[in-house]
Amino acid sequence: MSASSPLLNELIEALRCLPGVGGKSAQRMAFHLLERDRQRGLRLARALEQAMQRIGNCTRCRNFSEEPVCALCASASRDRHVLCVVESPTDLAAIEQATGYRGQYFVLLGRLSPLDGMGPQELGLDLLAQRLGEGEIEEMIIATNPTVEGEATAHYLAQLARAGGIRPTRLAHGVPLGGELEYVDRGTLAHAFGSRQALD
Numbered sequence: 048m049s050a051s052s053p054l055l056n057e058l059i060e061a062l063r064c065l066p067g068v069g070g071k072s073a074q075r076m077a078f079h080l081l082e083r084d085r086q087r088g089l090r091l092a093r094a095l096e097q098a099m100q101r102i103g104n105c106t107r108c109r110n111f112s113e114e115p116v117c118a119l120c121a122s123a124s125r126d127r128h129v130l131c132v133v134e135s136p137t138d139l140a141a142i143e144q145a146t147g148y149r150g151q152y153f154v155l156l157g158r159l160s161p162l163d164g165m166g167p168q169e170l171g172l173d174l175l176a177q178r179l180g181e182g183e184i185e186e187m188i189i190a191t192n193p194t195v196e197g198e199a200t201a202h203y204l205a206q207l208a209r210a211g212g213i214r215p216t217r218l219a220h221g222v223p224l225g226g227e228l229e230y231v232d233r234g235t236l237a238h239a240f241g242s243r244q245a246l247d
Contacts, residue, residue, distance in 0.1 A: 055081075077172040099147070105247040107178070109154040109171055111136050119152060131188040132204055134158050134197065138190060150188070153178065158191060170200075172207065179211040186214045193220045193238070 055077060062073035080088035104110065105117035112118075119125060129150030133139050139152050155170040157163075167173070178184065187208040191197035201217060204221055208215035223241025231239075 083151045104154075104156075108152045109156055109174070110139055110152060124149070128181045128185045129188065130184045130186070131190050132175070133190045134192060134200075138192075143191065151184075155191075155200070158194070158196040159203060160196045167203070172203075175204075176207060176211070179208065181212055184213055186216060189215055 058080075059070070059078045062068055062076050063070065063182065065073075068076070080091075081199045101113050102111050103113070105112040105120055106115050107120040108117060109127070110117050110119065113122075123246045126149050129143065130141075130153055131148060131150055131157065133142065134155050134157065136154055139154055142148055153171075153175050155172075157170055159165060159167070168190045179187070187204065189201045189204050189208075190203070191200045205215040219242070221242060222228065223234060228236065
């Protein structure tokens with residue numbers, strides 16, 4: 048996308064790094080900031096710079112944090128016997144917002160995918176094994192996504208937990224609450240049917 052100003056071109060190109068933002072959207076954002084919202088644009092620039100420089104990963108759970116140990120890991124009110132393993136900080140945020148879960152977390156920052164160069168080392172599984180070996184954790188909740196890579200990662204994590212004498216559990220997948228069977232896709236319905244449970 049060519050604009051009359053090299054700086055404008057650079058801004059548009061920089062905005063394209065955001066997920067779902069193509070050339071037209073990036074141009075629209077850049078023009079909006081320059082035409083109507085320069086003060087908020089400057090605020091955005093400062094916030095981006097500060098975040099990129101100061102936010103790293105927690106040394107215990109690998110979630111985003113400005114401190115070496117994040118607030119969730121440092122909190123004395125969290126249950127130290129339960130560890131939930133998620134693929135991304137987005138998944139962690141979703142669980143925190145939607146559930147009453149009060150345990151600890153571990154963020155993989157990806158999933159096993161040899162084709163993408165994501166192996167156990169990249170997912171921090173050595174750090175996870177170290178945490179499991181500390182002796183506090185009794186249950187590991189595996190909350191990876193129900194994709195092919197997510198399921199492979201879940202299987203690997205379950206083996207890791209069992210090797211440490213820890214009970215692995217997996218998030219339930221299947222028919223959504225309030226859903227009607229005739230509208231559920233075939234794959235979801237087949238998975239739900241195959242994972243059915245006895246009623247007490």
